[in-house]
Amino acid sequence: MYSRAYKTLVSVPPLLWVGLFLLLPSALMFAHSFWAVRDGFLVHQWNLQNYRALFTNPLYFQVFLRTARIAASVTLCSLLLGYPLAYYLSFHAGPRKELLYQLVIVPLWVSYLVRGYAWKTILGSDGVLNGFLQYLHITHEPIGFFLYSPFAVVLMLTHIYTPFVFLPIYAALEHIPRPLLEASQDLGADRRATFFRVILPLSIPGLLAGATFAFVLSLGDFLAPLLVGGPSGTMIANIVQSLFGAAYDWPLGAAISVCILLITVSLLFTTERLEKRRSFK
Amino acid sequence: MSAAGAISPQNPPSGSAPLLEIREIAKRFGNAEVLKNISLQIAAGEFLTLLGESGSGKTTLLRLIAGFEQPTSGEIWMSDERLDTLPPHKRRVNTVFQNYALFPHLNVRENVAYGLRVKSTPKLEIAGRVEEALRMVKMISFADARPSTLSGGQQQRIALARALINRPQLLLLDEPLSALDANLRKEMQSELKALQREIGIAFLFVTHDQDEAMALSDRIALLRNGALEQVASPREIYSRPATAYTAEFIGQTNLLRGEVHNGVFRCGSLQWKTAEASGGALFSLRPEAIHLADSSFQLPDTVSFRGTIRQQVYAGASELLEIDCGGNQTLRARIPASGPLTGQHEFVFSADYAVPVTESPTAHASRAMGREPR
Numbered sequence: 001m002y003s004r005a006y007k008t009l010v011s012v013p014p015l016l017w018v019g020l021f022l023l024l025p026s027a028l029m030f031a032h033s034f035w036a037v038r039d040g041f042l043v044h045q046w047n048l049q050n051y052r053a054l055f056t057n058p059l060y061f062q063v064f065l066r067t068a069r070i071a072a073s074v075t076l077c078s079l080l081l082g083y084p085l086a087y088y089l090s091f092h093a094g095p096r097k098e099l100l101y102q103l104v105i106v107p108l109w110v111s112y113l114v115r116g117y118a119w120k121t122i123l124g125s126d127g128v129l130n131g132f133l134q135y136l137h138i139t140h141e142p143i144g145f146f147l148y149s150p151f152a153v154v155l156m157l158t159h160i161y162t163p164f165v166f167l168p169i170y171a172a173l174e175h176i177p178r179p180l181l182e183a184s185q186d187l188g189a190d191r192r193a194t195f196f197r198v199i200l201p202l203s204i205p206g207l208l209a210g211a212t213f214a215f216v217l218s219l220g221d222f223l224a225p226l227l228v229g230g231p232s233g234t235m236i237a238n239i240v241q242s243l244f245g246a247a248y249d250w251p252l253g254a255a256i257s258v259c260i261l262l263i264t265v266s267l268l269f270t271t272e273r274l275e276k277r278r279s280f281k
Numbered sequence: 282m283s284a285a286g287a288i289s290p291q292n293p294p295s296g297s298a299p300l301l302e303i304r305e306i307a308k309r310f311g312n313a314e315v316l317k318n319i320s321l322q323i324a325a326g327e328f329l330t331l332l333g334e335s336g337s338g339k340t341t342l343l344r345l346i347a348g349f350e351q352p353t354s355g356e357i358w359m360s361d362e363r364l365d366t367l368p369p370h371k372r373r374v375n376t377v378f379q380n381y382a383l384f385p386h387l388n389v390r391e392n393v394a395y396g397l398r399v400k401s402t403p404k405l406e407i408a409g410r411v412e413e414a415l416r417m418v419k420m421i422s423f424a425d426a427r428p429s430t431l432s433g434g435q436q437q438r439i440a441l442a443r444a445l446i447n448r449p450q451l452l453l454l455d456e457p458l459s460a461l462d463a464n465l466r467k468e469m470q471s472e473l474k475a476l477q478r479e480i481g482i483a484f485l486f487v488t489h490d491q492d493e494a495m496a497l498s499d500r501i502a503l504l505r506n507g508a509l510e511q512v513a514s515p516r517e518i519y520s521r522p523a524t525a526y527t528a529e530f531i532g533q534t535n536l537l538r539g540e541v542h543n544g545v546f547r548c549g550s551l552q553w554k555t556a557e558a559s560g561g562a563l564f565s566l567r568p569e570a571i572h573l574a575d576s577s578f579q580l581p582d583t584v585s586f587r588g589t590i591r592q593q594v595y596a597g598a599s600e601l602l603e604i605d606c607g608g609n610q611t612l613r614a615r616i617p618a619s620g621p622l623t624g625q626h627e628f629v630f631s632a633d634y635a636v637p638v639t640e641s642p643t644a645h646a647s648r649a650m651g652r653e654p655r
Contacts, residue, residue: 177380177382179378179379179380179382180382180384180385182347182349182369182376182378182382183376183378183382183383183384183443184384184395184399185348185349185368185369185370186347186348186369186370186374186375186376186444187370187375187395187396187399187443187444187446187447188370188371188396188399188400188447189370189395189399190368190370193399197395197398197399198384198386201386202385202386278386
């Protein structure tokens with residue numbers, strides 16, 4: 001058994017960390033969302049104006065809707081890429097498994113920013129993609145919507161978050177005992193039926209975890225829209241950023257942040273409960 | 282090489298056409314020859330056990346029949362239909378897996394219904410047949426339970442019900458009782474046997490436990506290093522082992538190596554009349570065939586010898602004696618429990634119980650690598 005003093009000693013640093021860098025900032029943000037700005041100065045006057053503005057000004061709702069749409073698209077696209085990849089690696093890659101696994105992981109070591117700029121180079125008017133299409137005479141002038149569009153944001157975020165979706169799904173698939181698949185076939189199920197009746201249901205927890213990663217991380221992303229989004233690809237985090245920056249309206253920015261935080265936390269809570277309910281030991 | 286001349290007929294006892302026919306099956310994994318030229322037939326309704334040490338190829342043979350492995354050569358036929366070219370889901374055999382392989386995301390009822398669901402059986406029929414199957418294994422009250430909440434024995438029953446729901450003609454069982462503790466195991470053995478008699482389906486049962494094989498089987502196929510050593514009924518394989526390996530693997534035995542000369546076998550101080558040809562010979566003599574000479578009953582063709590008791594192991598109803606017969610010869614005898622014995626005694630056995638067996642040159646080498654027979 002550990003002594004009381006020892007227990008206290010080891011628990012202080014993490015508690016201090018959480019308190020100082022998570023709870024305190026959150027509390028400050030929460031407080032700010034009920035304050036106001038007058039004549040360019042922050043006034044500590046409790047009010048609900050910020051929240052009222054959020055719900056009455058259609059701009060915020062529109063941007064939020066777009067953000068949710070982009071996050072949902074990213075989630076869907078990275079699931080469509082990540083699941084088959086994980087499935088192939090887990091069941092069919094054979095001796096190439098280790099190498100392929102590393103190849104999926106390696107992009108995570110490359111800076112987010114570098115990958116963003118790479119997409120700019122690929123998608124831009126003089127970019128690799130447009131150059132290639134014109135070289136093949138498929139198009140005759142650069143296609144504009146590749147870059148600075150929701151499409152570009154979805155593409156970049158999908159590229160970045162697919163490994164995050166892949167990993168939990170792969171882990172879930174690897175944990176499926178192989179005799180279950182033999183039992184399924186033995187009872188008369190072909191490959192397709194075995195997939196839908198055994199493999200897919202047993203990988204749902206991993207799938208939910210991956211989807212949550214992609215959705216939550218995309219929902220709060222501001223670099224991708226900044227780099228490749230353009231005006232039509234602006235997301236809610238960009239609004240928050242400008243409110244805290246140039247617009248100097250911290251209370252409104254905080255109110256939006258609180259809303260996003262609430263949505264995210266309730267989402268995480270829901271999926272975690274779902275995962276628990278769908279995981280079998 | 283030793284087995285070639287010793288194998289008893291691989292046909293089932295009944296004269297009818299076999300249910301399953303394994304024709305000269307061989308299986309290699311890379312350079313490893315796991316199965317060598319196996320031919321075996323299973324009759325409808327028969328309980329056949331594949332017995333062998335780990336690595337003898339018994340599970341591989343089962344997996345070939347289920348379709349999880351492809352034979353390197355040879356064919357498998359089931360009632361005039363070639364089986365080994367079909368994918369597993371099209372074969373009319375079902376398997377009870379070693380660790381049951383129950384679907385953790387489905388409850389007991391759904392697990393049992395699985396085989397019917399994937400065949401789009403009408404819902405009403407599924408419900409009826411699932412209930413019937415659960416009653417058969419006495420698990421109807423657990424229909425809504427998750428497999429993870431069940432004990433090993435209960436999971437075993439569910440695995441059985443699930444495998445039987447498709448009404449296969451042949452059920453494959455891969456060491457189904459090995460995960461259970463000793464008492465439950467005995468109980469499940471008798472239930473399994475009763476169930477098999479009741480439903481009349483042929484069982485192909487894989488085990489490394491010779492007691493289990495003896496208790497359950499109509500016939501035992503003993504596998505050794507990927508080849509059939511002997512196929513016979515439990516009584517025959519015990520009382521008439523064809524090879525030294527069989528004699529040692531199934532039960533305990535004394536192997537007596539000696540010479541036959543003019544119709545008389547001699548081994549140390551022992552000798553008896555035999556029909557074997559002159560030359561070197563090997564006999565198997567079960568310990569329980571040896572009696573204390575003061576036993577009141579008379580045996581035909583009695584061989585008697587004197588020996589010193591080296592060790593006595595008490596086992597309840599019986600005791601095992603290690604008898605030093607002089608000249609570096611030790612015999613083991615199992616006699617009814619009769620109190621401590623020491624010193625020299627006179628022993629007898631009937632020459633009828635000494636069975637000539639073929640040498641198994643690599644028997645000891647393979648035993649050293651594999652599992653010790655119990």
